[in-house]
Amino acid sequence: MGIVVQKYGGSSLADADAIKRVARRIVDVKKSGHDVVVAVSAMGDTTDDLYDLANGVSPLPPAREMDMLLTAGERISMALVAMAISDLGYTARSFTGSQAGVITDSVHGKAKIIDITPGRITQAIGEGHIVIVAGFQGVSADTKEITTLGRGGTDTTAVALAAALEADVCEIYTDVDGVFTADPRIVPSARKLGTVSYEEMLELAACGSKILHLRCVEYGRRYGIPIHVRSSFSQLEGTWVKNDPDVAGPEEETMEQPIIAGVAHDVSEAKITVVGVPDKVGEAARIFEALADAQINLDMIVQNISAAATSLTDISFTLPRTDGQTAMTALARIQAEVGYDKLLYDDKIGKVSLIGAGMRSHPGITSKFFGALASAGVNIGMISTSEIRISVIVDETAVGDAVRATHTAFDLDADEVEAVVYGGTGR
Ligand code: ASP
Ligand code: MG
Numbered sequence: 001m002g003i004v005v006q007k008y009g010g011s012s013l014a015d016a017d018a019i020k021r022v023a024r025r026i027v028d029v030k031k032s033g034h035d036v037v038v039a040v041s042a043m044g045d046t047t048d049d050l051y052d053l054a055n056g057v058s059p060l061p062p063a064r065e066m067d068m069l070l071t072a073g074e075r076i077s078m079a080l081v082a083m084a085i086s087d088l089g090y091t092a093r094s095f096t097g098s099q100a101g102v103i104t105d106s107v108h109g110k111a112k113i114i115d116i117t118p119g120r121i122t123q124a125i126g127e128g129h130i131v132i133v134a135g136f137q138g139v140s141a142d143t144k145e146i147t148t149l150g151r152g153g154t155d156t157t158a159v160a161l162a163a164a165l166e167a168d169v170c171e172i173y174t175d176v177d178g179v180f181t182a183d184p185r186i187v188p189s190a191r192k193l194g195t196v197s198y199e200e201m202l203e204l205a206a207c208g209s210k211i212l213h214l215r216c217v218e219y220g221r222r223y224g225i226p227i228h229v230r231s232s233f234s235q236l237e238g239t240w241v242k243n244d245p246d247v248a249g250p251e252e253e254t255m256e257q258p259i260i261a262g263v264a265h266d267v268s269e270a271k272i273t274v275v276g277v278p279d280k281v282g283e284a285a286r287i288f289e290a291l292a293d294a295q296i297n298l299d300m301i302v303q304n305i306s307a308a309a310t311s312l313t314d315i316s317f318t319l320p321r322t323d324g325q326t327a328m329t330a331l332a333r334i335q336a337e338v339g340y341d342k343l344l345y346d347d348k349i350g351k352v353s354l355i356g357a358g359m360r361s362h363p364g365i366t367s368k369f370f371g372a373l374a375s376a377g378v379n380i381g382m383i384s385t386s387e388i389r390i391s392v393i394v395d396e397t398a399v400g401d402a403v404r405a406t407h408t409a410f411d412l413d414a415d416e417v418e419a420v421v422y423g424g425t426g427r
Pocket of ligand 2: 010152
């Protein structure tokens with residue numbers, strides 16, 4: 001018994017047949033005696049198509065209207081899934097994010113969930129219905145406007161619902177069998193992880209692994225919700241994201257945790273170099289203040305010592321490519337004030353990250369990582385580290401080789417191919 005929360009992604013809901021298959025899976029859980037609450041994404045590439053449509057109409061669509069448009073994708077899925085369930089002789093009630101009580105802040109396009117008031121959900125469950133919630137959306141407490149949570153946000157809807165409903169588990173159904181040691185689209189020999197800790201999963205998600213939305217993992221960790229990532233196309237056990245070995249999930253490999261959880265990559269960033277910054281107090285502060293005012297999230301930052309002859313230094317940093325233009329404009333505005341020489345912009349870069357909690361207690365990980373890159377002929381542009389992660393910036397064209405070489409160097413390759421990509425365009 002108890003409540004099971006499930007999430008189905010767009011590739012699991014690509015067409016009418018897929019929706020009927022998902023409906024059967026949902027009904028099976030209901031038949032086994034559980035109450036079921038399901039968060040759904042938009043069908044297939046609907047969200048991308050809606051973006052394209054908006055851009056066809058206006059180069060700069062107002063953020064409020066963009067959210068109105070995008071939330072329609074999930075409304076289509078929720079109603080169709082509910083219909084397919086009713087066709088199987090069970091009743092389902094679909095709810096928009098707002099109806100389901102998903103309360104957010106008022107930032108269009110990347111709203112954060114601040115509360116869930118699931119009154120209508122619990123009432124519908126009490127009446128014996130299966131509940132289907134449109135993912136990726138909510139309503140702002142302040143402005144009363146409809147908001148979206150950012151790309152991939154349905155994962156976060158699902159985990160937040162699981163927390164609010166005190167569900168035993170949140171199952172995330174996707175188009176691969178779980179979390180792999182690398183993206184199977186790049187490393188066919190990638191291995192499926194049985195379990196991964198929240199902190200490792202947070203690093204993986206932050207470093208470009210698209211399997212789970214970052215904020216859903218933060219939510220899971222905060223509320224202790226075990227997240228089971230698995231395929232809607234197979235019956236295989238997937239990957240459990242959790243810390244406590246005693247909660248639901250497979251028996252642990254308690255012997256010794258693997259040192260490395262995986263290799264992630266990200267080709268969504270760009271690099272800006274501010275060339276010839278005078279080496280004096282306050283210059284870096286001024287530069288990063290301008291970027292902060294422009295609402296830019298930075299990733300890596302590198303500053304070298306200044307050349308003795310000139311007393312000038314270069315500062316490089318990485319940021320989302322989508323923010324590239326905004327950042328360049330913000331920096332151009334302060335050129336005279338700061339007195340730097342020029343700006344360089346490079347969006348042909350990729351980030352490769354090695355992640356594992358075991359790094360803390362195992363020396364030599366960095367040298368092995370860099371050695372693998374060297375053997376593969378990959379040049380390192382920038383480096384950054386956390387306690388359980390090492391990331392490098394390389395040429396975008398070298399990302400595949402870098403990931404594969406690192407994966408092999410750390411003995412992560414599976415003997416037989418385990419990874420099946422069941423669907424999705426990876427778009
Ligand atoms: N449909 C939205 C997207 O494509 C939300 C999601 O899939 O989670 O990003
Ligand atoms: Mg998704």
